[in-house]
Structures are given as C-alpha cells and as structure tokens.
Amino acid sequence: MxxxxxxxxxxxxxxxxxxxxxxxxxxxxxxxxxxxxxxxxxxxxxxxxxSKAELLEGATAKWLDEKIIRPLKDVCHDPSLEGALHLKTYLQTLIGLKQHYAREDEELFTMYAKVTEESAELIDQHVGHLIEQMSEILIRGAIQADNPARLARTIFYATSRFHHPAHAYEWKHANMEQEFADVWTLIEKGFL
Amino acid sequence: MxxxxxxxxxxxxxxxxxxxxxxxxxxxxxxxxxxxxxxxxxxxxxxxxxSKAELLEGATAKWLDEKIIRPLKDVCHDPSLEGALHLKTYLQTLIGLKQHYAREDEELFTMYAKVTEESAELIDQHVGHLIEQMSEILIRGAIQADNPARLARTIFYATSRFHHPAHAYEWKHANMEQEFADVWTLIEKGFL
Structure with a gap:
C-alpha cells in the first residue's frame, strides 16, 4: 500500500x-x-x-551543509586559532573534506560536481556561505582589509585548484600538499 | 582510388x-x-x-602549440615589457586566448578539455612549457626567487580559475576580469 x-x-x-x-x-x-x-x-x-534536476539540487544542498559547512563551522569558532593560521587551517580543512569525499563518497561527490556546473544559483549560495565564514575569520583576526569579503573571495579563488570539484581528477597527485603550501605562502605575504 | x-x-x-x-x-x-x-x-x-585517443592527443598537441604557445612566445620576447607587468601581461594573454577559443572554437576546445583530463603526460608537457616561459620572464625581470620555476608554477596554480579548461563554464560571468585583477594584486604583493 x-x-x-x-x-x-x-x-x-x-x-x-x-x-x-x-x-x-x-x-x-x-x-x-x-x-x-x-x-x-x-x-x-x-x-x-x-524533476531529477530539482532532486539532485536538494540532495546537493543537504550534502554540502552536512559534509562541508557544518565541520567548517567548528573550525570557524575554534577559540585556539587566530589570524592567518586560523584562515590557513580553515582552508586546509575545506580542502581535506573535499578530497576525502571525492575518494570516499564517489557517487555523491559526482552529483555535487555535476550540480556545480549546472546550478549556478545553488553553488553561488554555497560559496557565499564559505566567503562569510572566511570574512569572519579575517575580521576576528584583525587582518587589515578595506573589504574583508572581497579579500576572502580573492583568497578562495586563488586556491580553487585545491577545492573546486572540477579539479578532483588532479587531487591524487602526491605533491598536492606541497603545492597548496606554496600557494598559501605566496598569498599570505600578499595580505599580511 | x-x-x-x-x-x-x-x-x-x-x-x-x-x-x-x-x-x-x-x-x-x-x-x-x-x-x-x-x-x-x-x-x-x-x-x-x-586509436581515437592517440589521434585526439596528436590534434591537441598541435592545437596547443599553434593557438596557445606560439602567441605567448611573442609576449615572452616582447622587449617593451619587464618585471611584474611582463608576467601579468603574459597571464592576461594566456587567459584571453583560452577564453577566446572556449567561445570561438568550441569543438576543439572540448577536445582539449577532454584530453586534459585523460592524458596527464601531454598536459604535463604543455604546462611545463608555460612554466618555462614564465620562469624566463621572472629571471629577465630580476624578480627575486630562490627557485624561479617553483615560483612560476605557484603563480600558475594560483590563477587556475582563469585558464584551466575545467573552469570554462564559469568564464561567461561578467566579473571575471575584476576577479583576476584582485587575485593578481594579492599574489603580486607576495613576490615583489
């Protein structure tokens, strides 16, 4: 029945x-x-x-909230972290989560990658959420910026290679961690 | 016959x-x-x-050489450019070419994007070529770096969003130029 x-x-x-x-x-x-x-x-x-598209969007929004945004909230509010190291830890956590789920939750990661290409609005919202968290960290760490949200977005874009799902096929390379460390050193000098 | x-x-x-x-x-x-x-x-x-895969690799190598590497050689050897502005112009040319062909030569761009995902060796060679040109510019511009090739590669990765073919679907956004300018300002402060 x-x-x-x-x-x-x-x-x-x-x-x-x-x-x-x-x-x-x-x-x-x-x-x-x-x-x-x-x-x-x-x-x-x-x-x-x-439609199937709406179903995939709904499932992606839920998945991103549970698997990515929620654990990042903990990093965001970690009182033991401050300033540039806080932001670096936040990005390392974001990158670690993305790379973990690309390997360990392959089907739902594929869904998320597909929705990223097709549903600009949903992904804009998700990225907006991350930029907000990064801005909070910049402000709390008293990092000088005329416009913290714009600086956060710029740092987010400069590290796309390490967290954007379209790069997932490159994440198996052994030197990813070193490459992120190099990019981080470069941009950190740019905002400190 | x-x-x-x-x-x-x-x-x-x-x-x-x-x-x-x-x-x-x-x-x-x-x-x-x-x-x-x-x-x-x-x-x-x-x-x-x-195989078809070999045919696509051959066509991609030829396409990248003609459409991307050759015009960049001219920028690389332009005597009117120097230092950070030289490197910025080089990257803007690379980004302009990629975005132009994504729009105007859609089928061959799709081939190149597919080969990028599937033929790591060919793409490593292509990226190696770009890194070499960028290193030359750094050295000629007397930009301080313990390892110019490593700095060039780091700058290349920090700007992936603007030239990596997996991001092509995002290039139609109106604010791409401003976003690149912001990333450039951030990383330029990091190496000057």
Missing part, C-alpha cells in the same frame, strides 16, 4: 535520494527509482520535486 | 582530424571518419595513430 503523501517529508525524500544515488549512480538514478525506494507513486514525489 | 600511404604525413592526418572534429564534434568523430576524409583505409591511418 502506498504511504500517505502527507506524512512524507522533504528530508525523507532526500535521504532516500542519497541511498538510491549511492546504489545506482548519478547517471542511472531516476525519479521513479526514488519513488520506489519510498514506496510512493511518482506523482506523490512530484508534489515535492518537479 | 586510395592515396598511397607513403605520401601521407602526420600533419596531413592531424589537419583532417581537426576538420572532422569541427564538423561532427568530439563525441561522434571516429577514426574511420578521418580515414574517409583523407580517402585512405582505416589500416593506413592505423600505421600513424593506433
């Missing part, structure tokens, strides 16, 4: 979407597969998400 | 490959299509290139 659509929450749908994606992969998962996993009709699911 | 295989040069094959790619696109072009365009058999072509 079909579950009542009224009791189906957005979060339940997204959890089922994640499970289905991990099982079948991004390319092969359909809205019908997710409906089947939830034991509801395609039409019931459609009341919450109008 | 089939042309004699002895008179078929590597360059003729690559020119025919380019034309075929522009007509059918990277996904749909086959080795047989290129053989047909040259009026030779599949076997004759096979004596020069063993």
């Amino acid at each position: 079909e579950k009542s659509a009224e009791f189906l929450t957005r979060d339940q749908i997204l959890i089922a979407t994640e499970e289905t994606l991990r099982r079948y992969g991004v390319a092969k998962t359909s809205v019908t597969d997710v409906a089947k996993a939830l034991n509801v009709s395609h039409g019931t699911l459609y009341r919450h998400f109008k | 089939e042309k004699s295989a002895e008179f078929l040069t590597r360059d003729q094959i690559l020119i025919a490959t380019e034309e075929t790619l522009r007509r059918y696109g990277v996904a749909k072009t086959s080795v047989t299509d290129v053989a047909k365009a040259l009026n030779v058999s599949h076997g004759t072509l096979y004596r020069h290139f063993k």
Whole structure:
C-alpha cells in the first residue's frame, strides 16, 4: 500500500535520494527509482520535486551543509586559532573534506560536481556561505582589509585548484600538499 | 582510388582530424571518419595513430602549440615589457586566448578539455612549457626567487580559475576580469 503523501517529508525524500544515488549512480538514478525506494507513486514525489534536476539540487544542498559547512563551522569558532593560521587551517580543512569525499563518497561527490556546473544559483549560495565564514575569520583576526569579503573571495579563488570539484581528477597527485603550501605562502605575504 | 600511404604525413592526418572534429564534434568523430576524409583505409591511418585517443592527443598537441604557445612566445620576447607587468601581461594573454577559443572554437576546445583530463603526460608537457616561459620572464625581470620555476608554477596554480579548461563554464560571468585583477594584486604583493 502506498504511504500517505502527507506524512512524507522533504528530508525523507532526500535521504532516500542519497541511498538510491549511492546504489545506482548519478547517471542511472531516476525519479521513479526514488519513488520506489519510498514506496510512493511518482506523482506523490512530484508534489515535492518537479524533476531529477530539482532532486539532485536538494540532495546537493543537504550534502554540502552536512559534509562541508557544518565541520567548517567548528573550525570557524575554534577559540585556539587566530589570524592567518586560523584562515590557513580553515582552508586546509575545506580542502581535506573535499578530497576525502571525492575518494570516499564517489557517487555523491559526482552529483555535487555535476550540480556545480549546472546550478549556478545553488553553488553561488554555497560559496557565499564559505566567503562569510572566511570574512569572519579575517575580521576576528584583525587582518587589515578595506573589504574583508572581497579579500576572502580573492583568497578562495586563488586556491580553487585545491577545492573546486572540477579539479578532483588532479587531487591524487602526491605533491598536492606541497603545492597548496606554496600557494598559501605566496598569498599570505600578499595580505599580511 | 586510395592515396598511397607513403605520401601521407602526420600533419596531413592531424589537419583532417581537426576538420572532422569541427564538423561532427568530439563525441561522434571516429577514426574511420578521418580515414574517409583523407580517402585512405582505416589500416593506413592505423600505421600513424593506433586509436581515437592517440589521434585526439596528436590534434591537441598541435592545437596547443599553434593557438596557445606560439602567441605567448611573442609576449615572452616582447622587449617593451619587464618585471611584474611582463608576467601579468603574459597571464592576461594566456587567459584571453583560452577564453577566446572556449567561445570561438568550441569543438576543439572540448577536445582539449577532454584530453586534459585523460592524458596527464601531454598536459604535463604543455604546462611545463608555460612554466618555462614564465620562469624566463621572472629571471629577465630580476624578480627575486630562490627557485624561479617553483615560483612560476605557484603563480600558475594560483590563477587556475582563469585558464584551466575545467573552469570554462564559469568564464561567461561578467566579473571575471575584476576577479583576476584582485587575485593578481594579492599574489603580486607576495613576490615583489
């Protein structure tokens, strides 16, 4: 018997979407597969998400929030860190998380990489969130900048090679850590 | 009648490959299509290139040399430029060329982006070439660096967002030029 659509929450749908994606992969998962996993009709699911694209966006927003933004919040509020080292630790954590999930949660990382290319608005929001956290660190560390958000964004772009999902295929190289350290030394001299 | 295989040069094959790619696109072009365009058999072509992957690598190497490396050589040897401004002009030219061809030579740019992901050795060579040119500029401009090649590579990586083909989908944004200027100001302070 079909579950009542009224009791189906957005979060339940997204959890089922994640499970289905991990099982079948991004390319092969359909809205019908997710409906089947939830034991509801395609039409019931459609009341919450109008297309596979919307479903992937919802799952990506949830995934980014849980896997990336939340652990970064802890680094952001770590009272033992300050100034340039605080910002470096923040970026190293961001890079470590991205590289970890590219290896260990391959299907959902592929989803995130695909959505990054296709859903500018969602990704702008996510990047905006990271820039906000970085700005807070700059301000708390009393790092001089006319416009902390603009400096944060510039530092974020200068380190794209290490955290942007389009570079994931390069992250297996052994010298990634050294290359980030070199870029960091260069830009740190630029803002200190 | 089939042309004699002895008179078929590597360059003729690559020119025919380019034309075929522009007509059918990277996904749909086959080795047989290129053989047909040259009026030779599949076997004759096979004596020069063993697979579609090899054909694409050959065409990419030629394309990068003609479209990217050669015009950069002129910037590299421009006697009116010196020091940090010389390097900035070099990078702006590299970025301008990449962004121009992403728009105006879409099929061959797609080929280059695909080969970038799949043929590490060829791309390492290409990047090595760019790093060499950048190192020359640093040395000629008497910019202090213990290791000019390492500094050049670090600057190259810090500007990936603006010239790495995986970012091509972002280049249509209106604020790309300002964002590069911001990153440049940051890293320039780091090495001057």
